[in-house]
Amino acid sequence: MPELSTSVRYIKGIGEQRAKSLEKLRIFTLRDLISYFPRDYEDRRTFRKIRDLEPGETACVTAMAAASPTLNRVRKGMELVKVRAVDETGALDVTFFNQTYMRDHIRAGEHYTFFGKAEVQGSRRTMVNPLVERENSRTMTGRIMPVYPLTAGISQLTMTRSVEQGLAACRDLLPDPLPDEVRRDHQLCHTGYAYDQIHFPDDENTLAIARRRLAFEELFLLAIGMQVLSRRREELSCAPLRDLDLTAFYGSLPFSLTGAQQRAVDEILADLASGRPMNRLVQGDVGSGKTMVAAAAMVCAARSGRQTALMAPTEILAEQHYKGLAPLLEGLGIPCALLTGAARAKERRAVLEGLESGRLQAVIGTHALISPDVTYRDLGLVVTDEQHRFGVGQRSALSAKGERPHLLVMSATPIPRTLALMIYGDLDVSVIDELPPGRQRIDTFAVTGAYRPRIYKFLAREIAAGRQAYMICSMVEENGADDRKAVTEYARVLQEQVFPQLRVACVHGRMKGREKEAVMAAFAGGEADILVSTTVVEVGVDVPNATVMVIEDADRFGLSQLHQLRGRVGRGKHKSYCVLITDNRSEETLARMRVMAQTGDGFRIAEEDLRLRGPGDFFGRRQHGLPALKVADLSWDMALLKEAQQAARALLDRDPGLEDHPLIAQRTRELFEASEGTMN
Numbered sequence: 001m002p003e004l005s006t007s008v009r010y011i012k013g014i015g016e017q018r019a020k021s022l023e024k025l026r027i028f029t030l031r032d033l034i035s036y037f038p039r040d041y042e043d044r045r046t047f048r049k050i051r052d053l054e055p056g057e058t059a060c061v062t063a064m065a066a067a068s069p070t071l072n073r074v075r076k077g078m079e080l081v082k083v084r085a086v087d088e089t090g091a092l093d094v095t096f097f098n099q100t101y102m103r104d105h106i107r108a109g110e111h112y113t114f115f116g117k118a119e120v121q122g123s124r125r126t127m128v129n130p131l132v133e134r135e136n137s138r139t140m141t142g143r144i145m146p147v148y149p150l151t152a153g154i155s156q157l158t159m160t161r162s163v164e165q166g167l168a169a170c171r172d173l174l175p176d177p178l179p180d181e182v183r184r185d186h187q188l189c190h191t192g193y194a195y196d197q198i199h200f201p202d203d204e205n206t207l208a209i210a211r212r213r214l215a216f217e218e219l220f221l222l223a224i225g226m227q228v229l230s231r232r233r234e235e236l237s238c239a240p241l242r243d244l245d246l247t248a249f250y251g252s253l254p255f256s257l258t259g260a261q262q263r264a265v266d267e268i269l270a271d272l273a274s275g276r277p278m279n280r281l282v283q284g285d286v287g288s289g290k291t292m293v294a295a296a297a298m299v300c301a302a303r304s305g306r307q308t309a310l311m312a313p314t315e316i317l318a319e320q321h322y323k324g325l326a327p328l329l330e331g332l333g334i335p336c337a338l339l340t341g342a343a344r345a346k347e348r349r350a351v352l353e354g355l356e357s358g359r360l361q362a363v364i365g366t367h368a369l370i371s372p373d374v375t376y377r378d379l380g381l382v383v384t385d386e387q388h389r390f391g392v393g394q395r396s397a398l399s400a401k402g403e404r405p406h407l408l409v410m411s412a413t414p415i416p417r418t419l420a421l422m423i424y425g426d427l428d429v430s431v432i433d434e435l436p437p438g439r440q441r442i443d444t445f446a447v448t449g450a451y452r453p454r455i456y457k458f459l460a461r462e463i464a465a466g467r468q469a470y471m472i473c474s475m476v477e478e479n480g481a482d483d484r485k486a487v488t489e490y491a492r493v494l495q496e497q498v499f500p501q502l503r504v505a506c507v508h509g510r511m512k513g514r515e516k517e518a519v520m521a522a523f524a525g526g527e528a529d530i531l532v533s534t535t536v537v538e539v540g541v542d543v544p545n546a547t548v549m550v551i552e553d554a555d556r557f558g559l560s561q562l563h564q565l566r567g568r569v570g571r572g573k574h575k576s577y578c579v580l581i582t583d584n585r586s587e588e589t590l591a592r593m594r595v596m597a598q599t600g601d602g603f604r605i606a607e608e609d610l611r612l613r614g615p616g617d618f619f620g621r622r623q624h625g626l627p628a629l630k631v632a633d634l635s636w637d638m639a640l641l642k643e644a645q646q647a648a649r650a651l652l653d654r655d656p657g658l659e660d661h662p663l664i665a666q667r668t669r670e671l672f673e674a675s676e677g678t679m680n
């Protein structure tokens with residue numbers, strides 16, 4: 001008897017070769033197979049009488065083979081089988097190329113259903129290479145067919161037939177992770193039915209029912225996972241930090257905090273004094289001064305004798321934070337170090353030793369901070385910057401290096417409350433909705449490529465005045481298929497043909513960390529006039545002398561991403577500009593470019609982004625650190641998400657340790673483990 005864990009080799013037609021191909025799709029067992037959902041569907045339910053076939057129409061025709069098929073050899077290697085089929089309205093001439101077996105497959109006088117594209121020439125109706133099956137068999141015709149994402153060596157038909165067999169063998173073995181009462185309360189169908197219908201839906205309604213159930217299940221497990229994490233934190237108590245005096249800190253700043261910064265700091269101080277671990281998200285637009293807010297918390301931790309770790313998503317950003325914070329912290333007598341993957345063995349050893357002994361009170365770095373060999377004497381505060389780039393587990397991994405440390409998360413991406421709950425668990429939120437005084441608007445223009453000569457002239461003038469510029473082109477994608485304007489080539493042309501007298505530097509995501517850093521450092525030091533880049537400059541890099549941001553193919557970026565990029569200029573005292581180049585004239589693009597030109601308010605831009613694109617794309621691909629959702633799509637399942645969150649909360653209230661729901665516990669673990677594996 002097959003089980004869910006039985007190898008796919010069990011399926012008829014799946015031998016060693018195809019099993020190998022299926023492995024590429026991560027399909028090993030029957031459970032994997034039937035959990036491999038279609039990406040789309042083809043509706044083959046339209047039946048036509050022969051006379052009613054429209055030219056070019058794809059439809060099913062049920063007709064009788066009027067005579068035995070004939071076989072013609074047109075030329076070497078090309079065989080035609082022809083057969084005439086008739087119904088009460090007319091005749092259909094069917095031709096098969098290189099499917100010689102059709103000659104024996106179709107018998108005169110029998111009824112078949114043909115599915116294919118009809119051609120009409122005068123009164124003659126024809127189909128070439130249609131699908132054929134006996135009338136009423138309805139395995140490939142007369143129904144909605146799944147369309148699967150494929151891989152070499154596996155055809156759509158093989159996939160479809162395999163899944164069909166897989167379902168027949170073990171649909172009834174699928175355990176249902178959803179408790180009966182949850183299913184009842186939220187009107188969700190059974191697992192087996194959902195699996196049947198997601199692959200082979202009877203109609204649109206049953207497909208919707210199946211989708212809703214499976215999406216709910218995903219969101220429910222996700223919500224359980226997030227809530228378990230946050231409940232675990234809530235139960236904890238910890239000694240309040242004993243010294244929250246920030247007088248010296250305020251005194252050492254060259255400016256006073258904005259009202260919004262001060263509010264955030266006060267909220268943090270209240271958390272730190274509460275006797276429970278802080279769990280706070282600070283959201284603030286680019287340039288709103290989040291770093292200083294984090295610094296205030298770091299100072300409190302250090303004064304109370306506890307260590308701080310600040311984790312940034314890239315080496316460049318970690319280094320910049322270090323350069324900005326180290327003088328401030330050390331000026332206050334707080335020893336501080338940088339730890340990234342680029343550290344030499346000797347430096348690294350010194351930092352590790354300092355953290356272990358407690359000599360270092362603050363460390364700023366990348367993922368290197370969560371390496372297994374990093375131990376802290378007494379980690380009291382964890383700060384993560386640009387959080388949506390980290391997986392949930394990475395944040396926990398850093399927290400796990402301390403005894404219930406306080407957690408502060410900084411994000412420049414404003415997100416709606418429901419999504420925030422999903423991504424950050426039950427974090428408290430502080431919003432910095434005010435920029436430091438004296439910031440000027442970044443003038444933003446959207447133009448077509450025809451304006452390039454004028455833009456180049458403008459760049460030349462700015463650079464002659466001593467400024468610097470960024471030029472961003474589309475990302476070099478992981479698969480290399482999409483680098484329309486590969487950065488290096490773009491930079492070369494710019495250097496050789498447009499600006500031979502200027503210094504053009506170039507940085508992209510495929511460069512090694514250290515290489516990248518060297519280029520960025522050179523640009524920051526004024527050794528290059530123009531930095532051609534992919535979006536690696538998106539996060540937090542600070543070059544106050546740069547005043548122009550030119551973005552090629554601007555339509556290919558999300559609004560929030562454009563806003564982040566734009567935030568790289570206007571960081572000094574000089575008037576700054578952003579030029580968005582796109583030849584895409586679609587309504588949507590024009591609307592998005594208009595938003596960019598009209599407002600500099602990141603929260604408004606995020607709202608518009610969400611409205612125009614939906615949260616599915618909101619963060620860019622998989623940047624939010626959530627497990628990948630197979631069925632649920634946050635852009636239209638918001639209501640379902642709320643329902644799932646409620647159900648998760650209710651279940652955890654009844655069974656906080658999930659002792660009575662081992663399957664839910666297991667599935668949740670699997671979901672999060674899978675996501676950690678794919679995060680970078």
Ligand code: ADP
Pocket residue numbers: 255256257258261284285286287288289290291292412436437540
């Ligand atoms: P964010 O991380 O929110 O994008 P930063 O913390 O990098 O912003 O701050 C941006 C710039 O503003 C930094 O150069 C910082 O020194 C400066 N800054 C921060 N707070 C203030 C303030 N209250 N007044 C003036 N300048 C400030």
Ligand code: MG
Pocket residue numbers: 290291385540
């Ligand atoms: Mg920042």
